[in-house]
Amino acid sequence: MTYLIDRRFQGKNKSAVNRERFLRRYKKQIKQAVERAIKGRSIIDVANGEKVSIPARDVGEPSFGHTHGGVWEAVCPGNTEYLKGDRIARPKGSGGGGSGGAGNSDEVTQDDFIFELSREEFMNYFFEDLELPNLVKTQLASTTEFKSQRAGYTVSGTPTNIHVLRSLRGALGRRIAVGGASARRLRELQEELEQQLLLEPADDEAVMRLKKEIEHLKVRLTAIPFIDPFDLRYSNRVKVPKPSTKAVMFCIMDVSGSMDEQKKDTAKRFFILLYLFLTRTYDEIDVVFIRHHTVATEVDEDEFFHSRESGGTVVSSALVLLADILRERYPAGDWNAYVAQASDGDNWDRDSVTCRQILDETIMPLVQYYAYVEITDGEPQNLWYEYELIANDHPHFAMQKIESPADIYPVFRELFRKQPQ
């Protein structure tokens, strides 16, 4: 007897559990590998999942075995030139593999263990331990979000919500309640009838009466409906308002002439990283993109990352626009506001002082966190010194310097690492 079973549609991903256990066990190594992989890589590649390699000795499963040394004698196929008694030099490399007898030892060479992470997994490792600091303003009042929650059973509702178990339990109870007396009487009569039949002939009047009553009771009992609209119960759900945390992130990028192609690229990569992090980690977040040279404009995501417009530099223009938007659209009571600014630090001399004033007086009281990134490989410029003054006064102001693309990830991690509670 043969069985041919088509298993193609059952039990995929049987190894998922084991795979996950592997990832959990080697989390530390994988995270290091991910960080290594990130360096100097364009963000688009980062988002595509990654081949990760960790040293084989870390994931090894040791076992007793022989290694080279001592006497090995091996039979090999394909002799072309040797005769008995020939002496040949020991082959170099691979520990005497090839024609050498030592190729027989069961030792495996130690390559790195390489495997692939999906995009999702990769990003998880990538953004682990990062968060927006000081995310505190949580409000209930104007919520539009509700979550639905179980709340017992009701006697009315839509057919999809019928709770079968409850309904049938009710029906059973009703049938017992309504029919119980009749059923008991029926049993009594049937016993009586049996007794009578032993004593009397079948056409006796008492027997006939009993039979008639039994018939009557049976009809009554079958008339009780198995299920009645009265029995139906419906699962009940109620909507509960869900507290929500609203956050907005302002991305401010300097696109002035002093930012050369490479610096702009670095800035964009920093913001793409930030954008990926925000959209992955937080469901509800607004992102506002502001770019500026001498004039600041609010742009959409596409334009922010791809437009090539350029000009001189007035940083304060962006800060003024930022303050306006904050006041108009994101009242400080309801919103957690964050700002990330990237610039090469090159600014009109007098304007840097203005910037400090705007920040100090207007913006800093309104935002939860302000991160400034200066992209330059030279000496810090005037804007940096002005901002240092702000950092001294406001603990929620952070500034970092990016000298080369390889710094992007470490700086990013530094700015958004989880604060110890």
Added chain:
Amino acid sequence: MTDLKMPTEKRFRLPDQSEWTQDLIEQIHEEVGRVARDFGLDTYPNQLEIITAEQMMDAYASVGMPVSYNHWSFGKHFMSTEKGYRRGQMGLAYEIVINSNPCIAYLMEENSLMMQALVIAHAAYGHNSFFKGNYLFRTWTDADAIIDYMLFAKNYIAECERRHGMEAVELLLDSCHALQNYGVDRYKRPARLSLQEENLRQAEREAYLQTQVNDLWRTLPRRESLDEDESHPQEQRFPGEPQENLLYFIEKSAPLLKPWEREIVRITRKISQYFYPQRQTQVMNEGWATFWHFTLLNQLYDEGVVGEGFMLEFLQSHTNVIYQPPVGSPYYNGINPYALGFAMMRDIRRICEDPTDEDRRWFPDIAGSDWRSTLDFAMRNFKDESFIAQYLSPRLIREFHFFSVLDDDENDKLLISAIHDEDGYRYVRQQLAAQYNLGNREPNIQVWAVDTHGDRTLTLRHTQYQRRPLNQQTDEVLKHVARLWGFDVRLETVDPDGSVLFSQECPWDKRHRGH
């Protein structure tokens, strides 16, 4: 093969197409089965399962078993297979077959119709009959119960994880896996497996085992026995004789293991025992299966069931499988068991049917005998080592151009100790057979002694074979032994005369034992 025999009765004819359908698979299976029975192959009933490439990778990761317990190492194997497959660096095996009753053979959906027929002939009749017939499988494995046992193991280990935490179970399994090759009774026949009995006896066994262990480690030794000890230290040796089965010894005698831990040690030991015959019959098993797919499909061709297109496609796969690259070729990776096994099986048939004078001199018993019963006898009663020692003919040694190389680290040059000539046949054959002796391949490490009255140190003895040193993982493995044993472990390396050359210590920090 060009003169087609006209079939006398109207036979099923396999259409010349590469797409398979379930009907076609059933029909070709029937044909292969008919021919196989004509040749006298005795098999378990077959269960063919069609699976996807992903499922094949799952099967790979759990060594082919349809159910297995969870462990990260299976995940690791899965990931490396997956990577290799997705990047196109390696293809998946065409087939996996499980030694169970019914015998489960996987057919991959990507296979062409020809490949499905080949897999059916190879796995469902070749391997299947080998599993049923070979003495090692008959003695050591229990085809009726293995799937049930794996299910028991999976559930038991999952239950342990719930009760004692995933990490504790994982660490224990790591240690057991490190000793898996030393969890085998080489000589004693194992007891039969049964799921029901396993469940029933398990509680009983737990209690009983604990009492046994407690007895051994009685903390208040009787006065007189202590005195006796000092006068006759030999009599109190424990274990009485060296033990080759490390996991068995640990399961029965490790003082601090909890009952559930003993049970898990036992599970890994049982599973390793189940795979032990496969490791000893690679050449024979693959050779037998390859010989039969070749013979069966040729027979079907002769009968007109399959056409020439089918045969050409088949021969291409077949020759790929049995290719033996010569040493020194970049593709050389040891002796191909398919090539050697297939060549030997065919050679036995040739010796039976068409012996030369040389064959009559070397194999007087089988030259000219009935090839089917001779092959059947060979399949049933040998393992790789003895099979080669018995049947490797001078002709094959010549065809393979076998030669033997002696690599002694005390000489700076390798010595060619024998080649394929009259002088060397016996020597080459003997050497090749020894190469398949698991006892030589794996270091001989046994439990030597336990310091029952002192600090409970466990001493293992490695008896050196041909002065071969142990590999660098030895330290790691000793740590695993120490974890299972719960006290210090020492590994002594002795030369064949029994004098200790050197020893390695692996102290066990008691603080590790958190629970």
